[in-house]
Amino acid sequence: MFGWFKKKDKVIDFGVYEIEDFLDESECAHLVNLIKKKKTPSAVASSTGSQYTAHRTSSTCYFDDGDKIIDQINNKISKELEIDQEFGEPLQGQYYQVGQEFKAHNDFFHADTYDQYCSESGNRTWTLMVYLNDVVKGGSTDFPSKGISIQPKRGKAVLWNNLHDDGRPDTSTLHAGTPIIEGEKYIITKWFRELPFTSDFNPNAVSNKVTKPEFSFGRTDITHFSQLKKFFKKGFLKLEVPPLYFNSIKEVYDEVKNSFVNEYEPGDKLGLGYHISSNQYKVATEISFFSEADQISLLTGIQEFVEDEVQSALRPTFCYGFRSYKNGSVFTLHRDRLQTHIISVTICIDQNVEKPWALNIKNHQGKMESVFLNPGEMCIYESARLEHGRLDRLKGEFYRTLFLHYVPID
Ligand SMILES: [Fe+2]
Numbered sequence: 416m417f418g419w420f421k422k423k424d425k426v427i428d429f430g431v432y433e434i435e436d437f438l439d440e441s442e443c444a445h446l447v448n449l450i451k452k453k454k455t456p457s458a459v460a461s462s463t464g465s466q467y468t469a470h471r472t473s474s475t476c477y478f479d480d481g482d483k484i485i486d487q488i489n490n491k492i493s494k495e496l497e498i499d500q501e502f503g504e505p506l507q508g509q510y511y512q513v514g515q516e517f518k519a520h521n522d523f524f525h526a527d528t529y530d531q532y533c534s535e536s537g538n539r540t541w542t543l544m545v546y547l548n549d550v551v552k553g554g555s556t557d558f559p560s561k562g563i564s565i566q567p568k569r570g571k572a573v574l575w576n577n578l579h580d581d582g583r584p585d586t587s588t589l590h591a592g593t594p595i596i597e598g599e600k601y602i603i604t605k606w607f608r609e610l611p612f613t614s615d616f617n618p619n620a621v622s623n624k625v626t627k628p629e630f631s632f633g634r635t636d637i638t639h640f641s642q643l644k645k646f647f648k649k650g651f652l653k654l655e656v657p658p659l660y661f662n663s664i665k666e667v668y669d670e671v672k673n674s675f676v677n678e679y680e681p682g683d684k685l686g687l688g689y690h691i692s693s694n695q696y697k698v699a700t701e702i703s704f705f706s707e708a709d710q711i712s713l714l715t716g717i718q719e720f721v722e723d724e725v726q727s728a729l730r731p732t733f734c735y736g737f738r739s740y741k742n743g744s745v746f747t748l749h750r751d752r753l754q755t756h757i758i759s760v761t762i763c764i765d766q767n768v769e770k771p772w773a774l775n776i777k778n779h780q781g782k783m784e785s786v787f788l789n790p791g792e793m794c795i796y797e798s799a800r801l802e803h804g805r806l807d808r809l810k811g812e813f814y815r816t817l818f819l820h821y822v823p824i825d
């Protein structure tokens with residue numbers, strides 16, 4: 416649907432890439448020396464915590480902060496994959512002697528360990544490993560489901576995404592480090608996550624965990640927002656509203672545009688007033704409701720158009736009235752409800768502003784985006800999965816939108 420990583424030196428098989436001489440001789444030598452000094456037996460993540468098992472018989476180490484060459488290598492990896500460094504787990508070194516191996520496994524976390532290891536950062540996405548020396552015999556990296564076997568070679572990187580584009584684990588990435596027959600093997604491995612790896616980088620981030628019952632109602636299968644399917648590369652799309660459809664919105668709007676009322680009580684600090692506020696007014700937003708028949712016709716009127724964009728059948732769930740944000744409004748970062756707001760559409764209806772006012776969406780790559788919508792423009796976005804809000808204050812008399820919400824039919 417949306418490939419986002421295509422330009423590798425050599426594609427061995429769909430989804431596994433290798434890059435010759437990714438690290439040079441001196442970088443490899445530096446890493447080998449550090450691993451020699453710091454290695455301890457490797458652990459395997461399990462539901463009862465890290466365990467030392469026969470499944471993985473190598474030695475592992477992490478590197479100290481502040482090593483300039485490690486920093487450079489982390490940078491290089493992050494650039495190559497076009498993923499921000501904050502999504503990366505710490506670089507890990509591994510050492511295998513004769514007879515040692517890492518039996519077939521997947522790098523993504525399975526359901527039984529998801530809660531323990533993926534609560535904050537989501538699952539593992541890309542793996543990038545680099546061979547730091549030539550192995551005399553054995554020690555290949557095998558992908559049994561793909562029928563490929565990669566021979567170690569000093570400086571060569573091997574990389575693959577452990578998840579499908581839509582976020583589901585890709586079981587065909589099963590792989591093994593086969594036993595060393597002669598010689599030894601030094602490698603480094605870098606894993607990336609769906610979200611920044613630790614909360615230290617962004618203490619204000621909204622938790623990935625679904626904690627409020629009203630958000631998870633009816634969706635007990637989803638315990639973390641990052642488990643939701645992805646529909647777009649970035650998680651949203653800005654489009655022109657089909658003109659005929661926009662005309663029908665305007666007809667409804669013209670009937671109710673003089674009947675806006677406060678959307679919440681002054682002093683509300685728990686409901687909507689918790690998220691939306693203005694430094695000019697006690698109540699930041701007004702709402703103008705319209706008939707249920709009009710709500711249904713607006714929801715269904717654009718449904719097919721939205722279905723084409725997300726490539727999924729949808730069930731319309733919710734259409735709110737027209738919301739009018741007043742001068743000085745801000746909307747804090749939040750996620751929408753899982754049971755009704757998986758795919759949302761925001762349409763700009765009318766505005767009287769001194770400068771364009773952005774809808775902010777933190778995309779699937781963790782970058783905060785600014786989406787500017789003029790009347791007649793819309794944004795389709797994955798509103799339950801992605802944090803969004805309006806972070807800059809509105810400068811102007813009003814900004815008016817219509818919201819439509821859908822859930823995909825699996
Ligand atoms: Fe692995």
Ligand SMILES: [Fe+2]
Nearest residue numbers: 750751798803
């Ligand atoms: Fe929202």
